[in-house]
Structure formats: C-alpha cells, structure tokens
Amino acid sequence: MLAIIGGTGIYQFEGLDIIANHQLDTPYGQPSAEIIEGQYGQLKLFFLARHGSGHQLLPHEVNYRANIWALKSLGVTQIIGLSATGSLQQEIAPGDLSIPSQYFDFIKGDRQKSFFGEGIAAHVSTAEPTCPQLAENIAKAAKQLEITLHQNKTYACVDGPRLGTRAESLFLKNAVKADLVGMTNVPEVFLAREAQICYCTIAIATDYDCWQDDPAHHVTVEQVISRYGQSLEKAKLLLKTYLAHYHQAADDNSAQRQSLACAVLTPLDHIPEDKKALLQLLKR
Numbered sequence: 001m002l003a004i005i006g007g008t009g010i011y012q013f014e015g016l017d018i019i020a021n022h023q024l025d026t027p028y029g030q031p032s033a034e035i036i037e038g039q040y041g042q043l044k045l046f047f048l049a050r051h052g053s054g055h056q057l058l059p060h061e062v063n064y065r066a067n068i069w070a071l072k073s074l075g076v077t078q079i080i081g082l083s084a085t086g087s088l089q090q091e092i093a094p095g096d097l098s099i100p101s102q103y104f105d106f107i108k109g110d111r112q113k114s115f116f117g118e119g120i121a122a123h124v125s126t127a128e129p130t131c132p133q134l135a136e137n138i139a140k141a142a143k144q145l146e147i148t149l150h151q152n153k154t155y156a157c158v159d160g161p162r163l164g165t166r167a168e169s170l171f172l173k174n175a176v177k178a179d180l181v182g183m184t185n186v187p188e189v190f191l192a193r194e195a196q197i198c199y200c201t202i203a204i205a206t207d208y209d210c211w212q213d214d215p216a217h218h219v220t221v222e223q224v225i226s227r228y229g230q231s232l233e234k235a236k237l238l239l240k241t242y243l244a245h246y247h248q249a250a251d252d253n254s255a256q257r258q259s260l261a262c263a264v265l266t267p268l269d270h271i272p273e274d275k276k277a278l279l280q281l282l283k284r
Contacts, residue, residue: 002247003035003046003071004239005081007184009232011049015240016040022074027278028065028112032057035070040243046074050081050184058161059183065112068191072281077250077257078134079192080242081201082235084228085155085182086164086209088173092180095231096148097238098203099135100155101128104176105186109159113187115194115282120275122264124194131198131256133248138202141242147234153179155203157186169211181209195282198256202238204231 004013016038023034036047048067051057071079085098092098103126107113116122135151142149156172158164160183164172172178180203192199206228250257260283271279 001046001075002043002078002080003048003076005067005079005188006047006049007081007083008051008055009228010082011053011055012036013038013040013047014236016045016047019044022070024070024073026066026069026073027274028069029063031066031070032062035074037074043243043247045243046071046076060109060111060159060161062184064188064191065115068188068195068197069115069281072195072197072284075284076197078131078198079200080134080138080239081185081188081199082239083182083184083201083203084206085180085203086207087179087205088156088169088181088209088211089179092150092153092205094205094207095234096150096205097142097231097235098150098153098180098205099138100180100185100201100203101130101132101135101152102154103129103186103189104154104156104172104178106156106158106172107186111187113190115191115278118275119266119272120264120279121266122194122260124259124263126190126193128255129189129193129199131200131254133251133254134198134200137246137248138200138238138242140246141238144245145238145241147238149238150179153203155180155182155185155201158183164209166210169209173211180205193256193259196257196259196284198250198254202235204228204235206231
C-alpha cells in the first residue's frame with residue numbers, strides 16, 4: 001500500500017476519489033492531519049499533509065513518529081514524499097526536481113528520531129536509507145515526460161524554521177558535499193526505515209540557498225513560495241504519471257521491507273508488552 005506525504009503547498013491530492021478520512025490517535029499523539037484514503041485510477045492510496053491541512057506546523061513541530069505509526073497501522077508499505085529544498089550545487093537549478101538517495105542529519109534539536117528505546121533496543125541500518133525501486137520507477141516517469149530529474153543526491157536536513165546562514169550553507173555544500181538542504185526529511189526517512197516502509201522523496205529546488213557570492217541569489221521566503229509554486233505542478237505531473245504507468249507494489253524481500261530482520265537486540269521475553277505490540281506493528 002502506497003502513501004503520499006505532501007510538503008509545502010500540497011495539502012490535498014487532486015484526482016483522488018476519497019474513500020475515507022482517518023482521524024487516528026497513536027501512542028505518540030496526533031498525526032499532522034487526518035489521513036485521506038482514496039482511489040486514483042486503479043490504485044488505492046493514502047495521503048497525508050506533513051505540515052497540517054492549513055500548513056500550521058513548522059518542521060520541528062511535525063509529529064513524525066505519529067505520522068509514520070499511523071500510516072503503518074493502515075497497512076502502508078511504501079511512501080513517496082514531496083519536499084521543498086534549497087540547492088547546494090550549481091547543476092541543480094531552481095525549479096529542478098531531485099531524488100535523494102542519501103541523508104545527512106544536521107538536526108540539533110530534540111526531534112524524536114526512533115521508535116525504539118524504553119525497553120526495546122534495536123539498531124537499524126541506514127547505509128542505504130531510501131528505496132531504489134521507487135526511485136527508478138519515478139525516474140522512468142520523468143524520462144517519459146522529458147522532465148529533468150537529478151538522481152542519487154544527498155539531502156542535508158537542518159532544524160529550521162529560520163533559513164540558514166551563508167556559513168552553514170557553505171559548510172553543507174563543501175564539507176558535507178550535500179546537494180540539497182531541507183528541514184523535514186529527518187527523522188521521517190529513518191522512522192520509515194524502522195517501520196520497514198520503502199521511502200523516497202521528490203525534492204523540489206526552490207533556490208540556491210545562500211552559498212553563492214551574489215546576494216541577489218540568496219533565498220527569501222518570497223522567492224521560496226514563488227519558485228516552489230511554479231514547480232509544484234511539474235512535481236504533481238511526475239507523481240501522477242508514476243502512479244498511472246510505473247507504480248509497482250513493494251518487494252517484501254527487499255532490504256527496506258526486511259530492515260528489522262537482524263536489528264532487534266532485546267530478547268522477546270525481556271520486551272514490555274506495549275513494545276511487543278509496537279514491534280509486531282513495525283514488522284508487518
């Protein structure tokens with residue numbers, strides 16, 4: 001089962017025939033918004049607005065654990081996210097689309113990044129945190145549409161909500177060698193991994209962040225909204241083409257769907273009952 005997590009500017013999914021609206025409570029509190037279950041052509045899927053239905057949540061206010069737990073409880077095995085990002089590389093022009101395959105966690109705040117702890121110890125491999133099958137099929141859709149799609153990029157995630165300093169931008173570009181900078185994909189990508197959900201993001205570059213010498217290229221909120229709006233329709237078209245022609249169900253034998261196979265260290269008879277229930281859910 002596929003879920004779409006919409007970022008800035010995406011609070012509903014056009015063309016989705018709504019079957020049900022799910023208002024779920026989770027062990028971690030409320031998700032960002034109600035989860036919409038719908039039919040898109042022959043495909044049933046779920047949609048969740050990451051920042052809330054009215055974009056009322058800042059990146060550090062998103063309840064990422066509740067979002068992933070809720071989607072998992074509904075049977076989701078694949079997630080495609082859409083995210084606004086800054087470009088840290090000249091070749092990724094504002095308006096271009098990218099698919100990150102690697103993440104650099106530059107979060108310094110207190111976001112809850114794991115389902116584990118409090119009686120259950122597990123260490124999930126995130127060497128390859130995203131799903132290559134999803135990425136490749138999205139790339140096929142981009143090729144059909146003749147849309148530029150940068151693949152195998154590195155996304156650096158920062159706290160926000162402020163936009164970064166030039167020193168930070170240059171650090172992420174030159175020291176980390178990151179290609180994109182955003183505020184929301186961590187811990188979302190890693191929680192999906194713990195939940196054995198195949199995950200991939202379509203990143204929309206709004207600007208060159210602030211690493212360039214010319215101050216005219218330094219990002220402002222006005223530029224972010226304007227450029228993002230211009231590129232959003234392209235990203236939606238790419239996603240809809242993927243759904244119509246290239247979607248494949250998750251491979252249950254893939255590394256993403258078997259990420260907990262050797263990750264849990266606590267013997268089952270030492271795990272508290274509530275954590276046993278969590279583990280059972282995550283392993284579905």
